[in-house]
Amino acid sequence: MKPITLKDISEKLGISVTTVSKALKGYPDVSKKTRALVKELAETLNYKPNAFAVNLRTEESKTIGLIIPEIVHHFFSSVIKGIISQAEKKGYLVIILQSNESYDLEKKQLDLLVSKRVDGILISLANGTADFKHITDIMDQGKPIVMFDKIAKIVKCSKVIIDDRKAAYTATQHLIDTGCKRIAHFRGPLLPQNSIDRFLGYKKALEDNGMTYDPSLVYIFDDMTFEVGEMFARKILSEHTDVDGIFVNTDLVAIGAITEFNRQGVNIPKDISIVGFSNWFMSSAITPSLTTINQPGFEMGKMAFKQLYRELKAKKKKKQITPKIIELETNLVQRNSTRS
Amino acid sequence: MKPITLKDISEKLGISVTTVSKALKGYPDVSKKTRALVKELAETLNYKPNAFAVNLRTEESKTIGLIIPEIVHHFFSSVIKGIISQAEKKGYLVIILQSNESYDLEKKQLDLLVSKRVDGILISLANGTADFKHITDIMDQGKPIVMFDKIAKIVKCSKVIIDDRKAAYTATQHLIDTGCKRIAHFRGPLLPQNSIDRFLGYKKALEDNGMTYDPSLVYIFDDMTFEVGEMFARKILSEHTDVDGIFVNTDLVAIGAITEFNRQGVNIPKDISIVGFSNWFMSSAITPSLTTINQPGFEMGKMAFKQLYRELKAKKKKKQITPKIIELETNLVQRNSTRS
DNA sequence: GATTTTACCGAAAACGTTTTCGATTTCGTA
DNA sequence: TACGAAATCGAAAACGTTTTCGGTAAAATC
Numbered sequence: 132m133k134p135i136t137l138k139d140i141s142e143k144l145g146i147s148v149t150t151v152s153k154a155l156k157g158y159p160d161v162s163k164k165t166r167a168l169v170k171e172l173a174e175t176l177n178y179k180p181n182a183f184a185v186n187l188r189t190e191e192s193k194t195i196g197l198i199i200p201e202i203v204h205h206f207f208s209s210v211i212k213g214i215i216s217q218a219e220k221k222g223y224l225v226i227i228l229q230s231n232e233s234y235d236l237e238k239k240q241l242d243l244l245v246s247k248r249v250d251g252i253l254i255s256l257a258n259g260t261a262d263f264k265h266i267t268d269i270m271d272q273g274k275p276i277v278m279f280d281k282i283a284k285i286v287k288c289s290k291v292i293i294d295d296r297k298a299a300y301t302a303t304q305h306l307i308d309t310g311c312k313r314i315a316h317f318r319g320p321l322l323p324q325n326s327i328d329r330f331l332g333y334k335k336a337l338e339d340n341g342m343t344y345d346p347s348l349v350y351i352f353d354d355m356t357f358e359v360g361e362m363f364a365r366k367i368l369s370e371h372t373d374v375d376g377i378f379v380n381t382d383l384v385a386i387g388a389i390t391e392f393n394r395q396g397v398n399i400p401k402d403i404s405i406v407g408f409s410n411w412f413m414s415s416a417i418t419p420s421l422t423t424i425n426q427p428g429f430e431m432g433k434m435a436f437k438q439l440y441r442e443l444k445a446k447k448k449k450k451q452i453t454p455k456i457i458e459l460e461t462n463l464v465q466r467n468s469t470r471s
Numbered sequence: 472m473k474p475i476t477l478k479d480i481s482e483k484l485g486i487s488v489t490t491v492s493k494a495l496k497g498y499p500d501v502s503k504k505t506r507a508l509v510k511e512l513a514e515t516l517n518y519k520p521n522a523f524a525v526n527l528r529t530e531e532s533k534t535i536g537l538i539i540p541e542i543v544h545h546f547f548s549s550v551i552k553g554i555i556s557q558a559e560k561k562g563y564l565v566i567i568l569q570s571n572e573s574y575d576l577e578k579k580q581l582d583l584l585v586s587k588r589v590d591g592i593l594i595s596l597a598n599g600t601a602d603f604k605h606i607t608d609i610m611d612q613g614k615p616i617v618m619f620d621k622i623a624k625i626v627k628c629s630k631v632i633i634d635d636r637k638a639a640y641t642a643t644q645h646l647i648d649t650g651c652k653r654i655a656h657f658r659g660p661l662l663p664q665n666s667i668d669r670f671l672g673y674k675k676a677l678e679d680n681g682m683t684y685d686p687s688l689v690y691i692f693d694d695m696t697f698e699v700g701e702m703f704a705r706k707i708l709s710e711h712t713d714v715d716g717i718f719v720n721t722d723l724v725a726i727g728a729i730t731e732f733n734r735q736g737v738n739i740p741k742d743i744s745i746v747g748f749s750n751w752f753m754s755s756a757i758t759p760s761l762t763t764i765n766q767p768g769f770e771m772g773k774m775a776f777k778q779l780y781r782e783l784k785a786k787k788k789k790k791q792i793t794p795k796i797i798e799l800e801t802n803l804v805q806r807n808s809t810r811s
Numbered sequence: 812g813a814t815t816t817t818a819c820c821g822a823a824a825a826c827g828t829t830t831t832c833g834a835t836t837t838c839g840t841a
Numbered sequence: 842t843a844c845g846a847a848a849t850c851g852a853a854a855a856c857g858t859t860t861t862c863g864g865t866a867a868a869a870t871c
Contacts, residue, residue, distance in 0.1 A: 132613070136827060147851045152829065160849060179586045183532070184827035187523040187856050194566070194587075202552045208543045215542070215569055224587060226534070226564045229555055246519045247534075247564060273472070357756060390756050413753050416697060416730050476857060487821045492859065500819060524857035527826050 135178045144168060155180075186248075194224045195439060196244035198254040200232045200281065205411045206428045207255070210279065213432020214253060221440055223250075234259040241265050251275040251439045256283060258320045258353070275442035275452065279435040281323050289442065291435045291457045295325045298424045298461040299332025302406040303378050305422070305463055307340050309470040311376030311404055315348040317363055317388070319355055319380035326380065329408065333378050348374065355380070360387020367403075368395060376404045376469075382411035382423055389417060389468065404469040419467035427459050434459065475518045484508060495520075526588075534564045535779060536584035538594045540572045540621065545722075545751040546768045547595070550619065553772020554593060561780055563590075574599040581605050591615040591779045596623060598660045598693070615782035615792065619775040621663050629782065631775045631797045635665045638764045638801040639672025642746040643718050645762070645803055647680050649810040651716030651744055655688040657703055657728070659695055659720035666720065669748065673718050688714065695720070700727020707743075708735060716744045716809075722751035722763055729757060729808065744809040759807035767799050774799065 137155075141148045146165065154161045154169035155178075161169075172178075186192045197214060199207050211227065218225050226249060230237040237257045242265075244252055251274060254266070263286050269276055270288055279291040306314050316333045319326045330349065337344050348371060352359050360383065367374050367388075379385035385407035392399055399405060399419050407414060407423035414421035434457050442452050465471065477495075481488045486505065494501045494509035495518075512518075526532045537554060539547050551567065558565050566589060570577040577597045582605070584592055591614060594606070603626050609616055610628055619631040646654050656673045659666045670689065677684050688711065692699050700723065707714050707728075719725035725747035732739055739745060739759050747754060747763035754761035774797050782792050805811065 138827075148828085149830085149851050149853095150849085152827095153850090156829085158830095162849060165849085181527070181827050182586060182588050183523060183527040183530070184856090185829085187521070187527050187826090187858090188828045188830090190523070190856075192523065202555070203545065203548045205543065208548045211567075212542045212569065215567060219568070224566045224568075224583075227551075227555060227567050228559070228564075229552065243564070247522045357752070386756055390758075393758060412697070413756075416726055416753075416757065418730075418733060418758050478857075488858085489821055489823095489860085490819085492857095493820090496859085498860095502819060505819085521857050524826090525859080527828090527856090528858045528860090530826075 134181065135173075135176045136181065137178075140169060140172055140176065140178060144172060190248075191250050192248060193222055194226060194247075194249050195436075196247075196249040196252045197225050197227045198230055198237060198240055198244070198252070199227065200230050200255060200257050202227070202229050205413070206280075206409050206426060209428030210255070210432035210435070213429040213434075214436045215432075217433045217436040217440075221436075223436075223440070230257045232257045232259060234261070238265045241269060245269060245272070245274065251277075251443050253277055253279065253435050253439055255279050256281040256323065258323050258326075261322055273446070275439055275446060277435055277439045277442070279431055281325060284324060287454050289438045289452075289455045289457070291431050291438065291459065292325075293426060293431075293459050293461045295328035296332040296335070298408070298426075299329035299378065300336045301332075301461075301463050302408065302424055303333045303336035304340070305465070305469060306376040306378060306404055306406055307336065307342070309400075309404060312342075313348070313371075313373050314342070314376040314378060315350065315367060315371065315374045317350045317352070317360070317377060317379040317384055319351070319384075320353050321351060329380055347371075352384075355384055357383055357387040357390075360384035360389075361391040362387075364388040364391035364395070368397070374403065377406070379405060379407050382407040382409045382414050382421060385421055385423070385468075386411075386413065386417055389419070389421065393418075399468050400470045406463075406469060410464050414464075415466065422466045422469040423464050425462050425464050427461070431459055474521065475513075475516045476521065477518075480509060480512055480516065480518060484512060530588075531590050532588060533562055534566060534587075534589050535776075536587075536589040536592045537565050537567045538570055538577060538580050538584070538592070539567065540570050540595060540597050542567070542569050545753070546620075546749050546766060549768030550595070550772035550775070553769040553774075554776045555772075557773045557776040557780075561776075563776075563780070570597045572597045572599060574601070578605045581609060585609060585612070585614065591617075591783050593617055593619065593775050593779055595619050596621040596663065598663050598666075601662055613786070615779055615786060617775055617779045617782070619771055621665060624664060627794050629778045629792075629795045629797070631771050631778065631799065632665075633766060633771075633799050633801045635668035636672040636675070638748070638766075639669035639718065640676045641672075641801075641803050642748065642764055643673045643676035644680070645805070645809060646716040646718060646744055646746055647676065647682070649740075649744060652682075653688070653711075653713050654682070654716040654718060655690065655707060655711065655714045657690045657692070657700070657717060657719040657724055659691070659724075660693050661691060669720055687711075692724075695724055697723055697727040697730075700724035700729075701731040702727075704728040704731035704735075708737070714743065717746070719745060719747050722747040722749045722754050722761060725761055725763070725808075726751075726753065726757055729759070729761065733758075739808050740810045746803075746809060750804055754804075755806065762806045762809040763804050765802050765804050767801070771799055 137148045137151045141151045154166040228240040277289040282290045407421045410423045410425035445452050477488045477491045481491045494506040568580040617629040622630045747761045750763045750765035785792050
């Protein structure tokens with residue numbers, strides 16, 4: 132009933148635990164004969180090293196932690212998939228925690244992961260996170276940590292991101308190129324870096340094209356939901372009847388807006404053109420299909436783990452780690468919510 | 472630089488490691504004074520017990536494993552969220568693995584989790600899984616395991632499910648009640664239990680209403696994708712022009728079908744009515760919105776963990792565990808893809 | 812004052828592994 | 842035959858915790 136241990140094998144073979152361990156791990160100072168004997172018995176007894184003991188001895192668990200603001204979300208679940216698939220290839224397991232966009236939870240969970248002694252941490256920041264001591268504390272302990280998507284520019288760790296500013300600029304420029312004269316922006320929350328950057332890209336595009344930037348056309352909201360999209364669509368129709376283009380922070384909200392515009396008989400893209408962000412795969416299914424910025428979630432997850440893995444290996448060799456910023460390419464996916 | 476240990480505290484205080492441990496864990500045989508002293512020092516030194524050592528000593532890690540066929544999926548990611556949120560409340564961490572609907576991977580991952588010595592396992596079976604020795608082997612080792620959603624009736628472990636047959640019956644009955652005379656079924660893959668049960672519910676509803684069951688109206692496919700929905704919609708239009716109702720195995724495929732029907736100028740629900748399955752939240756956003764069966768993913772995740780937790784506790788007290796089948800309620804959500 | 816009870820503490824073993832380092836054996840060579 | 846080198850092995854320490862069990866001192870009881 133009890134699991135097989137090295138001792139069991141050593142007793143059955145009349146040799147020491149040491150030799151058994153070394154045979155199994157391929158040490159050179161054990162004869163071919165005993166090595167074969169040990170390996171065979173281990174096989175037939177279905178020996179599995181006690182991970183707890185190995186962890187204690189080696190001070191590593193081949194497990195990493197992942198903190199993400201929201202799991203039920205197409206982009207983030209794609210990232211998770213990328214991380215897990217890559218981690219599995221390298222023999223790492225992933226513990227997932229969800230911060231629910233709450234700074235307090237994020238902090239508590241980071242603490243939990245550290246106390247569980249994961250080897251490293253992958254994190255995408257909560258919208259509410261403005262202070263970063265909980266992050267830098269962990270870095271100071273020498274535990275590798277890499278951020279992705281929602282990052283803090285000020286923290287000196289590795290990051291995997293897209294150029295939100297450039298992507299937003301491209302999106303807005305596309306609206307201008309297709310004839311929009313008065314362009315609104317559904318911006319999302321105030322704090323997170325990518326929300327800021329997308330806003331800046333939007334503003335820059337307006338200015339570069341000699342259009343006046345009007346703050347009243349920028350809509351701020353904390354919950355990025357379908358319903359918020361519907362609500363702001365109504366707001367646009369009542370407050371700013373001259374708006375003929377909208378750059379929306381995220382596809383889900385854009386789809387909410389499209390649904391409401393459809394309901395109100397507004398013609399998309401003729402009356403109002405819309406560009407989203409993320410290329411959430413549902414965007415191709417809605418009518419009209421949504422022009423959007425493709426954001427490579429799976430790829431981002433893969434890259435984030437790869438970087439963490441590099442740092443894990445560097446740490447083992449006691450090498451210095453220099454933070455690295457990895458920027459992934461985005462592209463505009465042109466569909467039917469903008470004129471062509 | 473090195474983390475604080477019990478020994479560090481004991482030396483600074485001039486007492487034994489034993490007493491420090493007992494003080495921290497609230498044993499009665501340590502005086503209030505020393506207890507206070509220890510707790511205070513532990514606090515100021517920011518002592519965190521070495522999880523590896525605790526695991527080794529107690530033979531448990533407060534970590535469970537979760538194997539799921541696909542992460543990027545609204546229903547499953549809702550389940551994950553339910554599991555994680557509940558686990559966190561009870562102080563458990565969750566390691567997530569994705570089987571990609573592959574039996575081989577599922578087996579390998581189960582093995583991996585066991586060798587990492589997780590306390591228990593939550594699993595939703597891959598479509599291809601027809602043999603269950605890898606599951607029963609683990610149960611025989613006394614490791615608690617509970618299945619959810621995609622289960623195997625034959626395995627004697629706890630399960631959290633919905634009554635797929637009843638739900639499918641309700642869905643089909645709704646099509647009949649709203650006037651459909653010839654109803655097709657997009658069934659999905661052959662093996663998994665819920666695919667079978669939904670098919671049986673569909674068939675039973677036809678028979679109970681005196682309609683003939685026609686096998687050529689049942690479409691089988693392995694990949695439950697948007698594109699498959701589009702493809703089968705075209706097939707219906709070319710092969711069975713008399714079909715006026717479809718019960719689809721899963722919302723995503725239904726939405727693909729709707730998109731294709733829209734494209735071909737078919738009027739939904741007048742020409743063809745459609746009912747989906749899952750109440751994937753996008754179903755309310757598409758035009759026409761999709762009538763579907765609401766499947767409580769978050770709730771299912773919560774319940775699955777709760778049951779596993781019960782078994783974990785029972786095992787600790789060396790109590791016998793009797794497998795429990797937990798059935799969650801579903802309901803028909805009536806929208807615009809069926810007549811009213 | 813002697814004895815029992817209670818309160819408090821610590822030594823030591825145990826969990827299973829890894830790794831260092833010294834010991835022993837075997838072998839080839841002089 | 843003797844000696845150094847190479848091959849093979851194992852004792853023991855270490856990782857940090859938990860828990861049993863016995864011991865001592867103080868308090869309570871007679």
